[in-house]
Amino acid sequence: MLLGPRQIGKTTLAVNLGEELNGMYRDLERPRDLDQVRDIELFQAQYPERLLILDEVQRAPEIFAPLRGVIDRRRRDGQRSGQFLFLGSASLKLLGQTSESLAGRVAYAELSGINALELASAAAQDLNPLWVRGGYPDSLTARSEAISLKWRLDLIRTYLERDVPQFGFRVPAETLRRFWTMLAHHQGGLFNASSLGEGLGLSGQTVSRYLDILVDLLLVRRLEPWYANIGKRLVKSPKVYIRDSGLLHALLAIEDADSLLSHPVIGASWEGFVVENLLSCLSASLWQPYFYRTQAGAEIDLVLVKAGKPEVAIEVKRASAPKAQRGFHQACDDLGITHRYIVYPGDEAYRLSTSDIWVTPLTTLMSTLRDRRGLSFG
Template sequence: MIKRRLETELPKILKRSASVALMGPRQVGKTTLALDVTASTPAIYLDLEDPLGLEKIKDVAAFYAANTDKLIILDEVQRTPEIFTQLRGIIDRERRKGNKTGLFLFLGSASLDLLRQSGESLAGRIAYTELHGIDVLEYAGDDPQLLNRLWLRGGFPEGLLASSDSDSLHWRRDFIRTYLERDIPQLGPRIPAQTLERFWTMLAHNQSGILNASQLARNLEVSSVTIGRYLDLMVDLLLVRRLQPWTFNIGKRLVRAPKIIVRDSGITHALLNISQHNDLLGHPVVGASWEGFVVENLLSVAPSNVQPYYYRTSAGAEIDLILEFSGKEKWAIEIKRNSVPKLSKGFYMACDDIKADKRFVVYAGKDQFPLGHNIIAIPLPDLMKELLAYHNAQK
């Protein structure tokens, strides 16, 4: 088993909040993590996709009254958003009795924003956290061979830990099929599975690229509005990231469309039928895939107050990733797959445009070294450690 970093954080969050929502895509390990964390704590687990689980919480107040001495874990909670209104009264009554923390743990496969809309009635009574796919620090550390395996197979535990690349690819294809044929119809509007698979595959081909809704609409023979609806669904299900442009007024002509990233590199490769590391290295998507992999790994360890952006001007100034810390500090990050990073003039210009406080180039080598102009070349694991250290220093 791979120890997830959130294993040590989740108990702390439960000790300071009445309820906690742990979000993440299906099969990422939420249930396993929740049950492991609560192994030494009296708890009761209900799967709300199970008719029996739904039956048990028809009268939430009565169910809670029968289990007041236990942490109540509700899985796939996005299926019953109406429950939050009822839980507000329960939590407030317990608060008046002095029971202010560790009452409920919600697990869900939809975005934090979507759950926040459903859980407005729990404002001030709920903490949100996300379980990302297994990341470089959790699995590979400084081992380049393990890092490349993680990049190829992605961060879903079953796919990553399969006995071979072939078995991993089969698992990921089954995962995609299950989402298209069962999970998405349950959670979202009726969209033909074949159409949505084509859309998902188009996003994989254009991994880390700027959204061109008109082109996607022409290719799928649908409207741009429909493309927006498809994209919203994939973002809400935590399968795709919509990376917004940094567009604060600096008197320049900026690219304002979002950059689109299929969040798990293994799913990207399965959609493109890339089965082995050597096949990936020879594929046109290799650079874009690496960029998406780096972005997702960095965001998996970034503090919750970080806002991610990218930056691009019509004159060619560009930054692959900007991390803005509560509006106070900005890190500019360029992402290069090669082992000898070379920077274009556009990165220097962009760093000056946004007045970046720190400037990094993530590359495929093992050592940190300065590149001039306050820019540091840094391996991915090292920058992840810097972000974790920054996060811990802010606590």
């Protein structure tokens, strides 16, 4: 099952795979296609040797219980696995019936937006269009900044007016938009439901439910703090990011790079952009992302944990010659992390003098993480 937000490119990828692998594509948002697959056993029996691609699969949760029997029968008959490719626009939490019915019979992958390594040129100065417009293909490739911004605003409106109600959430569109915009203004900040609720005239419980909706629709990342039993007072609230930088900027009416460079959100926007690009290169089954912060000020923007152990510490700086703060050193020492990095918007990777910290361009660290090489550059 391939998961990802709407318009991120799942359908294009699946259709291309279908052309190579004798696939049959059905969009379950089309009534005719939906009717064809409601009896999934009959549908599969009609096309036993074809790759069956079902888009927006959350529209037909009733197919998954009988599909379990279809898959088990094929296995007993020694037939090939991988006959079905499902596409979904929500998290596993919203697709709960799917994950429960097909436990052990389905593999999950998440498709993120276009990332920095996928650009034709990954030099630091060429990242600005991706950063400003975000990773949605139609936004990134639009003919002008104005067209790109309009596309993103239309996507936001579609989510609020159509997609949220389709998933069964009863939330006033304008209220959810105000909340989403407030999160944009607090990009990368600690989530405080009570404080946000006061600004919206809502209870903290309602605000937390709104956050759950945006997280489940793969639009917002809730980055949890890493807890360590080290005898220090730790921050326990999650940090919250609008996942796509282009949607972040649309919510804040930032149209182009000049507007972004003069906006107060620039540092937090860069941090979120770096975090999402780095996580797009990692195996979610091997690495878990966190942040770390103590009440005394020791802090790591991104902690990568493997097999329950913090392995990598990453600080994000929007500076041409960044320096590691004392709090970063202290946090790394607290957790016993030896792989320490600062991501900056430059072109060269270098080691800080008298330090074990590497300063690195975003794409250099992305390549290292993707290729699973030794986590150093020396």
